[in-house]
Amino acid sequence: MDDRIGEACGVFGVYAPGQPVAKLTYFGLFALQHRGQESAGIAVSDGQTITVVKDMGLVAQVFDERRLAPLEGHLAIGQVRYSTTGKSTWRNAQPVYRSTGDAGFALGHNGNLTNTIELAEELGLDLNTIGSDSDVMGELLAREYSDEPRSDGRDLEGPLEQVLPRLRGAFSLVLMDDARLIGVRDPNGFRPLVLGRLEGGWVLASETAGLDIVGAVPVREIEPAEMIVIDASGVRSKRYAEPDPKLCLFEFVYFARPDSELYGQNVHAARQRMGEELARQAPAKADMVMPVPESGVPAAQGFARESGVPYGDGLVKNRYVGRTFIAPTQQLRGMGVRLKLNPLVENIAGKRLVVVDDSIVRGTTTRQIVQMLREAGASEVHLRVSSPPYRWPCFYGMDTGRRSELLAADMSVGEIRNYLGADSLAYLELPRLVAATGASSTAFCHACLTGKYPVPIVEELAGEPNSQDGAPDATEQPLRSS
Ligand code: SF4
Secondary structure (H helix, E strand, O other): OOOOOEOOOEEEEEEOOOOOHHHHHHHHHHHOHHHOOOEEEEEEEOOOOEEEEEEEOOHHHHOOHHHHOOOOOOEEEEEEEOOOOOOOOHHHOOOEEEEEOOEEEEEEEEEEEOOHHHHHHHHOOOHHHOOOHHHHHHHHHHHHHHOOOOOOOOOOHHHHHHHHHHOOEEEEEEEEOOOOEEEEEOOOOOOOOEEEEEOOEEEEEOOHHHHHOOOOEEEEEOOOOEEEEEEOOEEEEEEOOOOOOOEEHHHHHHHOOOOOEEOOEEHHHHHHHHHHHHHHHOOOOOOEEEEOOOOOHHHHHHHHHHHOOOEOOOEEEOOOOOOOOOOOOHHHHHHHHHHOEEEOHHHHOOOEEEEEEOOOOOOHHHHHHHHHHHHOOOOEEEEEEOOOOOOOOOOOOOEOOOHHHOOOOOOOHHHHHHHHOOOEEEEOOHHHHHHHHOOOHHHEEOHHHHOOOOOOOOHHHHOOEOOHHHOEOOOOOOOOOO
């Protein structure tokens, strides 16, 4: 029933001698839970030993006081993971840990490598036994790490500098050995990563909301192609490649928390501006503007503000439907979207509605919503979407399903409107969407909207190239999402 895009992963790291680093990481992961709900893990170092605790489930299910208590040290990293269905296993939970004799390291990955198979073949790994792209990255780093000659313990920095230029695709990383915390963003910076200052230490987090929760003050975003090293001597920064910023546009549209900042802009405010742009681009004669809760709320607020049409609630969301509810049998399929959403008949009966959502991926839920609103007495349903049609799969860490599953892949807007049963349908144009973010159009990846992939997709992952736009006709999922 859930046809939302699967979120990316979330990563967190803290270097803070004298502070309860495991608990800080627990809270940081808690704030990043929206980025991954399938597994959670924390690695802690006390300067001698790295201890890793990870398991399947939400942060609050994996960790309690008893599990956190022994995790003592001065630096820690953590990760919450989302993976595609059927690939959610304990083995793929993170942080990934590797030990090479007397030393070890741990890493947490948000993103998706596009050259996993190539790397695995170079390493001589059996493709059938690879756990994930992060696993391959860990193996690559472990081999470099074990070659590192150091009398006073090994340093992760040098091996990492050898490995990073070999990675392709999306990777925002937090890594640690027993003495240092390292943060890395890929040269395109597909996924966010920020640095914060904590009393007595430093914090890395996927989003500023992860800093807020532990009382850290945002310092700056880690730059694309930057490696930042935090240890007893302070913070050092290195550029390991030429940067070409291409932040995932959908972080702004949907993935990131509304209270986070991206490119210095509050995400909630940017989403409201998207709604304002949508109202200017595609106005509708209506009695009420309502969101698809909760994803469409800020854009609906912006639409109402700009259009002057009153804002109201037309659907109530059951907040407690997670990914784990029992799927209805064929017989009960009619319950469909009502497991999650129920109409407020008093608010919508006899009204012309503008219904705002941030995106339509597969369209199954949207279609049911339109039908439900009509059954509840709406006289007209005008759909407004605060992003362009989602036509291409993501290979940079989002689970969008196959291209054939994407509603807009081969349909015109008119055909989509017919399929969804709406009176009118409009998608926000790309230049207007970018304008609402306050950043430059060259600063974003928008491959899922345009088919223009900033990092080439290897053939094994993408299938045969499609003549249209020169973009790949992706029939297969990326090997694994992280
Ligand atoms: S393809 Fe789309 S979802 Fe994937 S990184 Fe680019 S903008 Fe984001």
